[in-house]
Amino acid sequence: GAVVSQHPSRVICKSGTSVKIECRSLDFQATTMFWYRQFPKQSLMLMATSNEGSKATYEQGVEKDKFLINHASLTLSTLTVTSAHPEDSSFYICSAKRADEQFFGPGTRLTVL
């Protein structure tokens, strides 16, 4: 149990376009999901906390208008990178919270040309 999926696993897009990444908890419901960003050879950095039915909470320095988060159901949170630029290229990882534990998705590799 406690499986989290992400789609797509990798995406390449042109600069200026928007990209949507999905995070799903497959066998449990998650009121809270988290979005992290990981640059090459770096650690995971928390971007925002996604709460079902309410607005996401963003970490300091993360632009909420650029990284749109929607948590419309108890099993799905989406992250949309708007007007993507090459510096947004990164590995985006979500996690879903069940009880006191976070279960991580496999990540989405975003490359912006």
Added chain:
Amino acid sequence: GQQLNQSPQSMFIQEGEDVSMNCTSSSIFNTWLWYKQDPGEGPVLLIALYKAGELTSNGRLTAQFGITRKDSFLNISASIPSDVGIYFCAGPLNHGGSQGNLIFGKGTKLSVKP
């Protein structure tokens, strides 16, 4: 702000050797978590520690929650090739809330030579 300092940054060992890595912080943590991340994958929880002084094992892995609550170590005994990966320590961010947001260390990259 809160920071986790993890060492060493990387390790190159021979199969069969034991491995030790640690994590320290200038602030107190009430929970220490150890994760392993394979290339191109999300992290997977190895061991969770909830009490100062706690020593917990998971197969060949052993982790301890330091008495001061400012450090933790992870040991891997008799390493095998599939132990290769990046090991992260993590703990809850102190936001005053209970959502369990995590802060991660910079990771220890483990390479095992057969």
